[in-house]
Amino acid sequence: MNLLLVEDDPELGRQVAGWMLDAGHKLQWEKTGASALATLQTQTYDVVILDVGLPDTDGFSLVERLRRDGVRVPVLFLTALADVSDRVRGLAAGGDDYLTKPFAIAELLARLEALHRRASNHVPTHRRLGKCRLDLMRRRVSCANESVELQPREWCLLEVLMNHEGRILPKKFLLEQVWDIHFDPGTNVVDAMICRLRRKLEMPGCGVLIETIRGKGYVFKTLA
Numbered sequence: 001m002n003l004l005l006v007e008d009d010p011e012l013g014r015q016v017a018g019w020m021l022d023a024g025h026k027l028q029w030e031k032t033g034a035s036a037l038a039t040l041q042t043q044t045y046d047v048v049i050l051d052v053g054l055p056d057t058d059g060f061s062l063v064e065r066l067r068r069d070g071v072r073v074p075v076l077f078l079t080a081l082a083d084v085s086d087r088v089r090g091l092a093a094g095g096d097d098y099l100t101k102p103f104a105i106a107e108l109l110a111r112l113e114a115l116h117r118r119a120s121n122h123v124p125t126h127r128r129l130g131k132c133r134l135d136l137m138r139r140r141v142s143c144a145n146e147s148v149e150l151q152p153r154e155w156c157l158l159e160v161l162m163n164h165e166g167r168i169l170p171k172k173f174l175l176e177q178v179w180d181i182h183f184d185p186g187t188n189v190v191d192a193m194i195c196r197l198r199r200k201l202e203m204p205g206c207g208v209l210i211e212t213i214r215g216k217g218y219v220f221k222t223l224a
């Protein structure tokens with residue numbers, strides 16, 4: 001497994017990291033919530049082992065933030081907070097499992113493997129696009145605190161654009177792919193929907209661009 005450990009206690013961190021490496025797993029160790037978030041924006045992991053008491057935030061808020069951003073990676077809380085109310089809070093925040101210190105290494109390993117197994121059976125529900133996230137179930141695009149829902153045809157257009165990122169797509173091609181129209185309908189249906197999609201994706205810092213190449217078609221670009 002490819003693991004992310006978020007733990008500020010140097011001794012415990014070294015111990016857990018050593019055990020995981022010995023068990024044949026890969027492990028990245030972050031010591032603050034901010035660095036963990038930054039890592040999770042660019043890297044994917046099979047499971048995150050998350051401490052609750054971190055210097056800059058708490059693990060519960062961190063998971064809430066991740067889930068809001070659509071990051072579905074399984075999270076196991078590893079914490080000294082053993083009260084039922086803490087466990088409930090951790091799971092309610094979006095955590096998948098909860099193990100309290102002190103713990104047996106064999107149990108930690110077994111729980112991580114169980115989480116990984118469960119997650120591998122899941123179909124992806126989200127995808128990253130530029131600096132936004134796509135909710136594949138709800139056809140929703142979210143960026144920072146804004147989110148828009150796309151109509152089925154707009155979604156289909158976005159998918160075709162995404163799958164051909166960086167290439168000039170003639171209107172004729174888009175008509176065929178999105179509308180299943182194989183002749184010139186003599187309307188501006190493509191331009192109109194591109195405009196609408198652009199407006200919907202015009203969220204600040206969204207990092208997505210649909211350029212018009214005069215006389216040729218459209219190019220989809222992500223800036224992130």
Ligand code: CA
Pocket residue numbers: 007008009051052053054
């Ligand atoms: Ca701690």
